[in-house]
Amino acid sequence: MHPLLLSQVEQYIVPSQEDIDTLHSKLGTRRYLKGQYLVQQGDICPHLSFITSGCSKTFHIDPQGNEHITRFAIEGWWSADLGSFLTQTAADCSVKCLEDTHVLQITHQGMQELYKEAPAFERFFRNLFENSFIHSEKRVIANFSLTAKERYLAFQKRYPQIEQRVPQYMVASYLGMTKQFLSKIRNQLMVENS
Amino acid sequence: MHPLLLSQVEQYIVPSQEDIDTLHSKLGTRRYLKGQYLVQQGDICPHLSFITSGCSKTFHIDPQGNEHITRFAIEGWWSADLGSFLTQTAADCSVKCLEDTHVLQITHQGMQELYKEAPAFERFFRNLFENSFIHSEKRVIANFSLTAKERYLAFQKRYPQIEQRVPQYMVASYLGMTKQFLSKIRNQLMVENS
DNA sequence: CATAAATGTTCAACTGGTTGAACATGATTT
DNA sequence: AAATCATGTTCAACCAGTTGAACATTTATG
Incomplete structure (x- = not known):
């Protein structure tokens, strides 16, 4: 087993x-x-x-x-x-x-x-x-x-392993948003944390 | 029992x-x-x-x-x-x-x-x-x-009893839209079917 | 029946997120 | 090393659905 x-x-x-x-x-x-x-x-x-x-x-x-x-x-x-x-x-x-x-x-x-x-x-x-x-x-x-951004942050926190393993556009699909919008969110977060 | x-x-x-x-x-x-x-x-x-x-x-x-x-x-x-x-x-x-x-x-x-x-x-x-x-x-x-309208139609079809029993603004909440938007959809549907 | 409370409608201004196209990058295959 | 494919980014135009306020209608209740 x-x-x-x-x-x-x-x-x-x-x-x-x-x-x-x-x-x-x-x-x-x-x-x-x-x-x-x-x-x-x-x-x-x-x-x-x-x-x-x-x-x-x-x-x-x-x-x-x-x-x-x-x-x-x-x-x-x-x-x-x-x-x-x-x-x-x-x-x-x-x-x-x-x-x-x-x-x-x-x-x-x-x-x-x-x-x-x-x-x-x-x-x-x-x-x-x-x-x-x-x-x-x-x-x-x-x-x-939750907003798209909040959903992404929650996903990141909950499934860090998965985010590393699957392409970003699939994460976007899982979260119910377009890959372009997820890209924009990530960009925003980069700016915020710098 | x-x-x-x-x-x-x-x-x-x-x-x-x-x-x-x-x-x-x-x-x-x-x-x-x-x-x-x-x-x-x-x-x-x-x-x-x-x-x-x-x-x-x-x-x-x-x-x-x-x-x-x-x-x-x-x-x-x-x-x-x-x-x-x-x-x-x-x-x-x-x-x-x-x-x-x-x-x-x-x-x-x-x-x-x-x-x-x-x-x-x-x-x-x-x-x-x-x-x-x-x-x-x-x-x-x-x-x-599905779009908001499609979700409403699916709800109507699936739970006709419930639609009769609960106020419309609660149906809107269940379907994830505002009561104003559901009202607009219903209006549209009335026009279409006449 | 008069008043208030709960529900439903309409509208104009707005916004979160989409669409589609163009471009950039990296990975695979030949 | 060229070519192709999969992935990621940027941007401007767009739209589905929201917001908030005002008004209309129905339903309870004293």
């Missing part, structure tokens, strides 16, 4: 060796090259993937063809179009690797078996989804109540 | 009579008058409440004093500052009743007991939080990729 995943599991539950073995038996490993897709918008998301190394972005292409990044994921995070994976319906986001990426992945079927054979994971994933939801709600609030 | 809650539970799990009894034993009933708060921003959210009649709004007051509504809830929906309730930390939203409202409510402690005594509810709430998360993510996408 990968140490990153084990330590995440142990954050929420105290699994027996059997639980761990069962989880292990449901997980596949896979490597994606930079640029490859974990899911494409419109498909049914086939796996829930736990990233052990690398980085992905989740994004939606709107009818005008504009890309909106909803999420980045790095080592220790789960990645998928969760809505699609959980309900086995068409994904409204794609997930694409920004670096060569190693994952552990489980199918929807595997997930059902896991819950049945090792019910402790009901609690684990309940906790995970609780936290995901809390985080998503906070983002809705932030988008409504 | 209230039929609305029972039917929601049965949507996700097949509970035994004992499960139902256990849930029932953890739930209190309470009535709030119009204008009363289920939680106030800054407090720790004391209950998770299932609304059996009435209507609530969840909102955040930002540092400039502007109110941003994040959610409405009516009969058959759960209401709380979920982040605060689940992690027992200060709420960043208040929840206020827009009508006289009857609820069934459970405490954080009661929730832990419920999971222990009737583990089937792990699954029930996992499913509930999964759906909440999916919904919240869709909202993030909508806020990024």
Whole structure:
């Protein structure tokens, strides 16, 4: 069992060796090259993937063809179009690797078996989804109540690792502004701090 | 057991009579008058409440004093500052009743007991939080990729009951626009459809 | 029914952020 | 070393949505 995943599991539950073995038996490993897709918008998301190394972005292409990044994921995070994976319906986001990426992945079927054979994971994933939801709600609030500049500063503070790893125009997309405007904000901040 | 809650539970799990009894034993009933708060921003959210009649709004007051509504809830929906309730930390939203409202409510402690005594509810709430998360993510996408008018139309279509029940300026707040702008949009739509 | 409180509309001035094009830089490939 | 591609910057014109004030309408309430 990968140490990153084990330590995440142990954050929420105290699994027996059997639980761990069962989880292990449901997980596949896979490597994606930079640029490859974990899911494409419109498909049914086939796996829930736990990233052990690398980085992905989740994004939606709107009818005008504009890309909106909803999420980045790095080592220790789960990645998928969760809505699609959980309900086995068409994904409204794609997930694409920004670096060569190693994952552990489980199918929807595997997930059902896991819950049945090792019910402790009901609690684990309940906790995970609780936290995901809390985080998503906070983002809705932030988008409504903060200016573009404040959103950028909050992002910098919260995800310093990610800002180093992904191009600036993707950060702009994640924050819901144009790359030009983010560039302007950064310029302003440079002036302020000198 | 209230039929609305029972039917929601049965949507996700097949509970035994004992499960139902256990849930029932953890739930209190309470009535709030119009204008009363289920939680106030800054407090720790004391209950998770299932609304059996009435209507609530969840909102955040930002540092400039502007109110941003994040959610409405009516009969058959759960209401709380979920982040605060689940992690027992200060709420960043208040929840206020827009009508006289009857609820069934459970405490954080009661929730832990419920999971222990009737583990089937792990699954029930996992499913509930999964759906909440999916919904919240869709909202993030909508806020990024739709115009104010499109957001209003989507809201109308999705929550026709709610539009009838709450004042228009609250709908505007929920949709992240000013009441004046929503008024203008509605005017436009009237003209278009005549 | 008279008054006040809550809600909804209109308008003109404004602004935060967008658009699109042009240019600069660096990284990759051939 | 040339060429191409991905990234980042700058600028002027523009626009979606805000602000604040004034007025209109509806709903409670003494």
